[in-house]
Amino acid sequence: xxxxxxxxxxxxxxxxxxxxxxxxxxxxxxxxxxxxxxxxxxxxxxxxxxxxxxxxxxxxxxxxxxxxxxxxxxxxxxxxxxxxxxxxxxxxxxxxxxxxxxxxxxxxxxxxxxxxxxxxxxxxxxxxxxxxxxxxxxxxxxxxxxxxxxxxxxxxxxxxx
Numbered sequence: 001x002x003x004x005x006x007x008x009x010x011x012x013x014x015x016x017x018x019x020x021x022x023x024x025x026x027x028x029x030x031x032x033x034x035x036x037x038x039x040x041x042x043x044x045x046x047x048x049x050x051x052x053x054x055x056x057x058x059x060x061x062x063x064x065x066x067x068x069x070x071x072x073x074x075x076x077x078x079x080x081x082x083x084x085x086x087x088x089x090x091x092x093x094x095x096x097x098x099x100x101x102x103x104x105x106x107x108x109x110x111x112x113x114x115x116x117x118x119x120x121x122x123x124x125x126x127x128x129x130x131x132x133x134x135x136x137x138x139x140x141x142x143x144x145x146x147x148x149x150x151x152x153x154x155x156x157x158x159x160x161x
Contacts, residue, residue, distance in 0.1 A: 007048070013039045017047050024052035024062070027072075031062050034072050034099045034134045038065070041139040061091045068129060070095030074102030081115035089127050096128065100135040100159075107135050107160050113153035120144040135159040 010017035010032070017035055019028075028049070035047045048064040063070040071093045073084030081098060088096040098116075100107060112133065122128040123145035132141050138159055142152045 012036060019049045020051040022051035023049045027062065030074060030099065030102060031072055033101065034097055035063065037134045037137050038132055038139040040137065059091060061093050063097065065095050068094040070097055072097040072099050074099045076103045078108060078111040078115050082118070085119045085122055085128065089122065094129040095132065097132045097134060100133065107156060109153045109156035112156050113149050116142060116152055117144050117149040133159065136161060
């Protein structure tokens, strides 16, 4: 059991967002921002920002989202989705959080859905269970196992201002 002394409660979401006192300080602001977007959009979700571990050549997952490991990927373009998924799988994640707010200024649903749909085998195999997309303080979740590319594109369209 994790003691309360190891985690801080988020000032906005309280116990729905627990922040390890040993979290990676370099990425903490971005991790909190993306986590809050998910919690804002999904009121029944709980997120823990994990402790940062220093292990040669291994980057630990930043999140535990509803008891499943997840990692935030601040991609530079839609093409970064492929590398983001591969990296998250290597980390043992079941969830990948595509953070568009980090480097991208507009949502392009057609392009995003194309690259996410190409990861269909990751979902079918069970290696991935969900992909959250964060943009402008909002989030949507997609799953290429049960959604077509057009359905994914339609869901991503909800992020447009």
